[in-house]
Amino acid sequence: MTASSRYAAAGVDIDAGNALVERIKPLAAATKRTGSMGSLGGFGGLFDLKALGYQDPILVSCTDGVGTKLKLAQEYNTHGTIGIDLVAMSVNDLVVQGAEPLFFLDYFATGKLSVDIAADVVSGVAEGCKQAGCSLLGGETAEMPGMYAPGEYDLAGFAVGVVERDRILPGTDHMQEGDVLLALASTGVHSNGYSLVRKIVNEQKVSPGQPCSFEPKKSWAEVLLAPTRIYVSACLAATKEPWIKGFSHITGGGLTENLPRVLPDHLAAEVDAKAWEMPKLFSWLAEKGDVSYSEMIRTFNCGIGMVVVVDKASADTAITLLQSKGEQVWRIGQLVARKPETAAFRILNASK
Secondary structure (H helix, E strand, O other): OOHHHHHHHOOOOHHHHHHHHHHHHHHHHOOOOOOEEOOOOOOOOEEOHHHHOOOOEEEEEEEEOOOOHHHHHHHOOOOOOHHHHHHHHHHHHHHHOOOEEEEEEEEEEEOOOOHHHHHHHHHHHHHHHHHHOOEEEEEEEEEOOOOOOOOOEEEEEEEEEEEEHHHOOOOHHHOOOOOEEEEEEOOOOOOOOHHHHHHHHHHOOOOOOOEOOOOOOOEHHHHHOOOOOOOHHHHHHHHOOOOEEEEEEOOOOHHHHHHHHHOOOOEEEEEEHHHOOOOHHHHHHHHHHOOOHHHHHHHOOOOEEEEEEEOHHHHHHHHHHHHHOOOOEEEEEEEEEOOOOOOOEEEEOOOO
16 A cells, blocks of 8 residues: 555545635736735745835734534535634624735635535635635645534635735724714625624525525525625725725624724723614514624614714715725714713614
């Protein structure tokens, strides 16, 4: 028995790994942008920062996964969009800093490599990179027998972006009372709160292929696995305007935890719950899971994937620009003075 066949007998198929690299090379090539160098297959990805023309560039880096949404994708045997989620979770965090995403790397780990499943996942990663305008510069595929149950895999993503030193966000020094909070609509649950989603879905005995009860033109799998929206195009356009003060990516912790992260200590976010309508999916989760409103907005995005802080006098201009980039926008609140003993987030007209 040869060395390679002995390794295969131990559970690692080098030939499958090579086949995957060849399968995904065209996907990565389709994401090339200014600054990208080389191609997949080397020991590291190369990027020419000088080619971008920044005057005083600061690099920004992020890493993230997709949480237990990954488990749902595996249970539903639906792998084509989870890669979009992976990219979105990092690039949306980059743009909150005012940074333009440059390149992305992915990590795919499994017990036994299925080239078809891995290629489906990476096709989603490539699509996410195209939406974000960044290059899929490289990655790692790890086949580790005994580490994962049959059919299971894990994902992680890594993104790097760049911003001019004097354009780093949030601009907390410039925030003031009366600044307006604009909300950009989410496409669903995005990639947070899925441990609770899966619990509720299992209790309700949802079948992934069946029509969704409140959106019958789509299956439950399509509704529950709708990929995270990538806000890069709209947010980068806003960073070029003098009225932008900051962004808040609404991920784990919902509005309650994420909005205060971008505010100075002397200001609080005041949000009107009646300013937007919670999508039917979240209403269904609240009803079937017996989840209170306060827990909903602390666990899920509840229909809001990004909040934009803008100057009050330019709020209408900001709305027009964001809508021109394809975003659904609501004016949901404002910044108010905060006393040391008060919370940095308050919500008005909330349901009990």
